[in-house]
Amino acid sequence: MSSTTNHIGKATSRVDGSAKVTGAAKYAAEFNVPDLVYGYVVSSPIAKGKITKIHADKVLALPGVIHVFSHENVPSLAWFDRNYKDDVAPGGSPFRPLHDAEVKFSMQPVALVVADTFELARYAASILEIEYAETKHETDIEQKRDDGHEPGRGKTGYQPPVRRGNANDGLSKAEHRIREEYIHGAQHHNPMEMFGATVHYHPDGKLTIYDKTQGVYNCQQYVTKVFGLSKDQARVVNLFMGGGFGAGLRPQYELFLSVLAALELKRSVRLSLTRQQMFSFGHRPHTLQTLELGTGPDGALLGLKHYALHETSRFEEYTENVVNWSGMLYQCPDVHLSYQVAPLDVYTPLDMRAPGAATGSFALEVAMDEMAYEAGLDPLEFRRRNYADHDQNKKAPFSSKKLREAYDEGARRFGWDQRPMAPRSMREGNMLVGWGVAGGVWDASMQKAAAKASITADGRLTVASAAGENGTGTYTIMTQIAAETLGLPLEAVTFRLGDTNQPEAPVQGGSWTAASVGTAVKNACEALGEKLLKLAKKMTDSPLKDAAFDDVEFVNGQIRLRLAPEQSVVLRDVLQTSGEREIAAESSAMPNPVNMQQFSMHSHNVVFVEVKVDEELGTVHVSRVLNVVAAGRILNQKTARSQVLGSIVWGLSMALMEETVMDHRFGRYMNHNYAEYHVPVNADIRNLEVVFVEEEDPHVNPLGVKGIGEVGLLGVAAAVTNAVYHATGKRIRQLPIYLDKLL
Template identity: 85%
Template sequence: MSTDSNTKYVGKAPNRVDGPLKVTGTAKYAAEFDVPDLAYGYVVSSPVAKGRIRKIHADKVLGLPGVLHVFSHENVPGLAWFDRSYKDDVAPGGSPFRPLHDDEIKFNMQPVALVVADTFELARYAASILEVEYEVEKHETDIESKRDEGYEPGRGKTGYMPPQRREDADKGLEQSAHRIRHEYIHGAQHHNPMEMFGATVHYHPDGKLTIYDKTQGVYNCQQYITKIFGLSKDEARVVNLFMGGGFGSGLRPQYELFLSVLAALELKRSVRVTLTRQQMFSFGHRPHTLQTLELGTGPDGALLGLKHYALHETSRFEDYTENVVNWSGMLYKCPNVRLSYGISPLDVYTPLDMRAPGAATGSFALEVAMDEMAYEAGLDPLEFRRRNYAEEDQNKKAPFSSKKLREAYDEGARRFGWDKRPMAPRATREGNLLVGWGVAGGVWDASMQKAAAKATITADGRLTVASAAGENGTGTYTIMAQIAAETLGLPLEAVTVRLGDTTLPEAPLQGGSWTAASVGTAVKNTCEALGEKLLKLAQKMDDSPLKDAKPEDVEFVNGLIRLRKEPQQSVVLRDVLQVSGEREIEVDSSAMPNPVNMQKYSMHSHNVVFAEVKVDEELGTVHVTRVVNVVAAGRILNQKTARSQVLGSVVWGISMALMEETVMDHRYGRYMNHNYAEYHVPTNADVRGIEVYFVEEEDPHVNPLGVKGIGEVGLLGVAAAITNAVYHATGKRVRSLPIYLDKLL
């Protein structure tokens, strides 16, 4: 089956199908659903980082009219089944944090109680006067003091790949004509999506629950809830129709989910729990990381040796690990490589995947080190990268399924005007502004997960496709509609997409840049299966011109099923259902990654970023005035939503380079800037010209759609390109992020 060019939507740039809902305020988020008999929960957070709870004085609070309950470790263990061995889908090794389980305090702002009342205002007030006595113990939250205590993770997490060594890195470095060795640092960073975490639990008269939760995976949350509370899947439906940003913070079930379900089951009424902006800093973050990179080249600038070591924090109760150093063994050709990695447990909550986890950290250090090495070898930084271009994945010892990074170099350099760049730092100025140009690149996995979808067509010719996949704001509703409309030759407006509900076919977490490949392929497979079913029905019609046609002989276009070689021979799609007497036809199907291709090829997206900065010589202020980001990510499903993802990534990269850092006061083990006022992210005035381009890249091996993820790769290279541009402008090399003006003065 195929479609006519008149009904091709994939690769075009239609508007978001969910756009009207969002701009009119009709789209419902987790804490916005109206449910009957709703009570409100407010979380009480620990002010200490380590210790024990001596006593919770709840009598005064419970005496307030309208306060329904105070949940704490003193009354919870009998209500929920806590299984130390149970882990959610993305939990690292160790034992997950269990809210309100006992009197132990493991990290600052740990939830120690939930006050539930008839109104939100009363719950908040009651929580503010709840007295809790603590026994304080000495805590450790500074990884700088634990440099020599890191250990190589043994338990790890799903998806973590231990770094591989090859040949002799020390020997390669000893034989090098040019060498550098430096440390690169960035502090903790928090996801800070606009929508705060909240859950609304609708308690039905029969005791069943409909749970509206902010999450990137409704099935993950359902498995978590049913396991802990001993519920069946039928008793705990989880829904997330829209999400106001996640960036990885919603991959794991957060504690508002547990607390709201706990309260609803105990009180036998609907409950909503919403976290504050400050409490959003109490779970998960990009970990504070220290990295050391050593590079060496021959006289011609070819890499001979590379050593990359990274150390970052984890919690006391879980071994969180990231693929920080692995990218350094893949992105550039080098015969002698040693990659090593350590984690150090501290009295903090477990870090959590944050956009391009590991790669954003590791590629920053690598790409700045590559810039430094280029200058040491006397080569233009882009020419240095070309000279060390990797034609195959040296870690896996396998060819890339496709790689158009060299073409991205050419496209980006041409559009940016890189050939006009002087080599020497401090060579260009505009008045009191020093102008600098920098370049950096990135690589990210192009993976696919198992996913399922359902397609239903009704007698009026309307198609509904459904999957439990989430919508983080990336355009999932739109691209699924495009795939379905094109596959069955229907107008885009005739397609409805349903997402984010555990009553729908199972889909993976929305993360890792795999949703388009995984769920998109499932949607395509399902629509093709529906098309075959429609063809069989069409062949049963009187005098059907499609009677002897095989699926490959027909195409779906403009509401017709017609012969490819004789397009005048056709059947109206709506007539097929009406004549058959079927009110609707439904098909379920799924998609799986190809294990042979996964083994045979290395599958990745690539990008290159060119950045221009202007630095005030007297004040040290840095303005990013121009960014060109060129991405090679297979087939682009929607030019508009794809560009928007990369635009957002560039803004985040500016933030990472110049502003973003969660500052810990180690005296208290507490993040000090846990708000939007002091956790700095770019505003409109900080963002100037951003250009996004995609190089054409056909990949028949990566998945049936030929798509690769773009949500993560667009971030890579941005912070490093800006850092390198700052050096080119000022002659001062900064190796710790963010680049505050005091580092330049």
């Protein structure tokens, strides 16, 4: 069965765009439910110690204050299974809000005030007196350089580094060598929409939970485990999300606290976190990395060593695939990769767009630039000479890899052949001009997912799966896939997501939603198509009575023979003749284990950057960015380009602005607001260009897609750093590149 109604690959505008710009799209803290009360979280001012006394009487005496929840009065309904892990939890024991008097990190939630209005809850929280016994804390990774250890089990998806050959031998034979350290501080996700939840308490005791999350099923599993509820008692919904970037992969504490309050008070509860409280859970960890590279006289890599140390919490062992990429991206016979974590008195770090890769590839790609200069080679030519035709970590061929074509296309478009090798050799007035290049690689993953499709007598198709939509275009591409599969116009298709009453889907992360949910949607629509064909064959004088499913195609609202298109039936006639008001089918999708074993599946990219640096002031202006991506089949040119544009902006932010600053005297992040946690604004962004290299991949999944949400970020920060070196002759190895580092 095939369809010639071509929707996939087109630059289709978002089907949910109107809802977003008109305000019809509702976010977690915007659902209006009856009998609603409001919660406000009280955060710990200390980083480590114990709560000795909570003086709640003054707060409870305020008219309209309903309750103050703390470890002193957590009801018995909130029980904890110490073996429970959410879908993306690292090893250890997850943080349990209000579990006991112990304070494990600064801004830990230590109480929840519930009142008739948000304003009253906020005021009451501000005057709640809590006494603490403070103990010495450790929050500085620099003090733990010799105190790290190799991770144990790690989180889901963590792969221990693979070593091959003898890196010391390879380096000893090298004619050119470098050894440098690369550092970036903690970074916080900072999505526009802050975390919040609205819990609708129904008269029968059931809950409808509107939570900001990237995985409604993950949150439902958490709630049912913690509170001893059945799935029927806890429906979780998230229809729109104002940015997540990984922060919503795990259930955050607003979910626990709002459900706790709703169950205890038997009232509907809304809880929203403040911008400052958004810095109290999850972040890209502060990381120290050392890279050592060596080449022969021809520029071929002979040895590579990559070591990384980053922070984790005391209660969980967060792990990232930081160094693994260095054993995969370039050809090298002797590679030693090592990775350690160090426990600190901070909250557990959390996946943040391209977790591990954004960290590790930054260090690798700057080191590659340094190595190219040491060997006297153009940085792009150096990468070409060390191109890896197969995955040396896995010892398997790539399912597809068009990175070499991306190099060529990017160099042509950017004009790379006009780049002089020497730093400080390009100038515009008082501006030093520099060009830099860097690249990246990211997993092309697929997870188990399910979807349901149904069509009504008027020809309208509805498809549902409990996937997430954090702004990436899920509504739109799933609509395109469904419409193309059954040959319908986009306006005849509705895709529904984000509800545990729908077929199960994985958390939205890892760039696997298009492959996973998209394949499930395709399968469900094909299963529905088979049912429709069976009904069509029963019609009087049906031209399709002898047709097999592979003999037909769904085009323009019809089922027709592929080899004789004039023999067709109209879909609406099929349903109306059958007497059925609605036909439905459900299906699922899983990765192919044989292909996963035989092939290494990844997206690749290369980024070219032009910077202009004021010679006197040290200010850096990024005037041009070209990001060339090889990521399999592109489902929607418009939404795909938007994802990569967002990634580029984030990469510029990582390179030049973004850093969460810890005051180790207090163990607290000090710039926990939008005024001092710097991210780009429109005036910072100049000419950005995105190019997709055509790449067919028959092995990665039935749709041939790879996902682009993460890979587009990779290479950007490193390319900026390398361009700054080319412009100024100063090599910066610690992000962000503030102007004082260039003066």
